[in-house]
Amino acid sequence: MRKISTSNCKAGMIVGKAILHNGAAVLLEAGARLTASYINRLINLGITEIYIKDDVSKDIDIPDVIEEKTRLEAIELVKSTMEAYYHGDKLNSDKIIEVVIKIVNEILLIDDIIINLMDIKSCDNYTFLHSVNVCVLSIVTGVELKLSYDALKELGIGAILHDIGKVMIPPEILQKSSALTDEEYEVIKQHSLLGYNIIKTIPEISEASAMVALCHHERFDGKGYISGLKRNEIHIYSRIVAVADIFDALTSDRIYRKKISTIQAIDYLTVIAASSLDEEVLRCFAKIIPPFPVGTGIVLNNGEKGVVIGVNRNLPSRPVVRIVFSSDGNKKSSYNEINLAKETEYFIKSTAELTK
Template structure:
């Protein structure tokens, strides 16, 4: 039987397991290669990276923390993400944002757009390996991809998608002037510290405005991605009519990715909980049309989510329903009595009106014993 790739929590790693994907550091160097047999020393090294999960090759269909990798659609290549992350790291580290670095940014955004457009279904799963230490880098790339997906769904022209993508990727560039001890503080910020962090929007705008190749739209994204429709955002307390569409897109994606990411001071929440919050803030903080496009593209229950059905079966979301985002396609993993299913099958909830999703399962524990539901 061929080996399947299973996303596995680092606390469940054991000697003898086979790594399913390369592990990289922030510079793109391979730390541990795909196919390597894990030793205890390697496991310790992985845990020190602050990575939550890794992919492991398995012969069996045993399920670990976030379900199987197979059937989870991912519309963009891992190499593109890695290249983008390296560019963001360079942008955050350089004293001056030069034209060479800008050309790299433009090129990688163009590549992202081409890859996303080439997919028949623009669907995204952001259940990626993340290091808390690299939050700003991962966040910038995720916000860029999410923003482009929404832009494509809104049928924004290619040239404007480029401006959206460049602005989204560099929306936090002003944070390089914020002291790291404040950015990485493991507890809530004081009012004084928060005022310092808020300056990153103006810093970013000023950096991007100096380049002749950066459009006003892209620079405005850096300035306005924390503005809110009701005028309670920053730095200028703009009202809805004063914020351009592209800044509204990035503002939404910025919040969604932040809520669903582990931070030094806050644990992530499940995607459906993040969307519940966002929906409550429609026409207060976020534009209703843009929120709808986000939900259309990622679903209320994003691909890769583990869910408990009203039938008591446990399944993995493998496809979303753009017409009715609350009714995705589920691959059943455990039957109603909690027994492993060896011949997996899929259920399209939209065609089975008596079946509902009762809960989202944050993790597996032990041998198919679930908690938190």
């Protein structure tokens, strides 16, 4: 399995991972064969990438840290929760707690966690996928930080609900494709307080979890919002969610900008961490996010092109790659594999789609 742009898809390609639309609805199942009309539909829906199965990616497994069924359940729960609250219903705290416990338990079953970014995101399902992604990323970071089981649950509940306040923000502001005015930005900022006020009314959810909604935009230098808190004034849960929130936003297509690569996002976080983020949290976060995830197309310094088939945990920038195209651009009759951790004369020069 490997990831390619929908603009490079061709009729006859096999879908490698289920493609979601409008939250958790499955648009195309894994194993479906693409047609020209399917490809046009994906492009029109704003789905810019999909996973495919082909001879290049034969035997490449891209495991998720939670079961697909659990991820779909969580996405649907976030969607239904936000829609229900918008229409005046109460949050179903039992279901929220239940799905977070399931996510925590599945993550704790993994001995050596590496997250490959498995989601196929479009602008229409961003909010729901984002909430679940931030939850998963935050919990795995919490595991790296050696938080207790109960703390991981509190963290996960706060993370999955961190943007619940956005149901109270006018859609014309939330979905605006052009730059926000100062007044509109002030309205957007209120989602933190609005979310906190929603969550704190639920007795089954702790104050620490509710504070994630309130404080996930606070920054170490005091230049965040809403209260301008600094450093250890910000709860550890909010410091974790801040990193996960920024990372997932950067690596997602939005109405107003295109996403950036994993390695660019990590570089950005590293730069701003000196003043704005908890550096220890970011250090743990970076350990679980390989800069070149499995299934990524790459170009080596010698001009050969290939796909990442494995990650070296101790040297994540030097993965195992399958060479598909020689330096002259011709597809190889048989593919060889290089472990960049051992063959140090090679390094990844850039990422690239394996179209030619």
